Amino acid sequence: MKNTPVFITILISALICVSGHASTIVENQLQLYQQQGASVSDPDHGEQLWRSKRGERSCTSCHGDSPTQMGKHQKTGKVIQPMAVSANPDRYRDAKKIQKWILRNCKWTFARECSAQEKSDILTWLIQQ
Numbered sequence: 247m248k249n250t251p252v253f254i255t256i257l258i259s260a261l262i263c264v265s266g267h268a269s270t271i272v273e274n275q276l277q278l279y280q281q282q283g284a285s286v287s288d289p290d291h292g293e294q295l296w297r298s299k300r301g302e303r304s305c306t307s308c309h310g311d312s313p314t315q316m317g318k319h320q321k322t323g324k325v326i327q328p329m330a331v332s333a334n335p336d337r338y339r340d341a342k343k344i345q346k347w348i349l350r351n352c353k354w355t356f357a358r359e360c361s362a363q364e365k366s367d368i369l370t371w372l373i374q375q
Contacts, residue, residue, distance in 0.1 A: 271341050274341065275338075275345075275369060276369065279362040279369075280362075282362035283361070283363065284361075285363065287366045287367055287370035289367065289374055290371075291364075291367040292368040295371075296313070300355060303354070303356075305351065307355070308320050309326055312330075313333075316328055317329075330372060330373075333375075338369075338373060348369070352365075
């Protein structure tokens with residue numbers, strides 16, 4: 247889609263609670279996913295990924311049903327701060343952390359790296375929460 251960069255820019259600008267530096271980082275991350283093959287972000291698909299299970303594992307296993315709430319790691323019991331920007335404004339202020347944790351969580355949850363499209367979809371859904 248040739249209008250995808252424009253759509254992503256408009257989408258990011260309209261998202262609630264993402265401001266300043268974090269907005270630029272998220273926008274850059276979504277553009278990177280587009281360069282890697284993602285098309286228009288689909289937050290509904292992002293939510294489906296959040297709730298989908300592989301065996302006994304899903305994102306909700308550790309992060310909880312709502313990304314606005316604190317979670318607890320299923321194996322270690324470590325507290326996990328909310329994933330939603332509305333509950334944790336500092337969540338998406340470091341591109342390396344975004345990349346690290348999406349990679350790690352996809353591998354742990356789905357036993358594989360997520361595609362650029364999946365990363366784009368789930369990140370878009372999370373920042374809308």
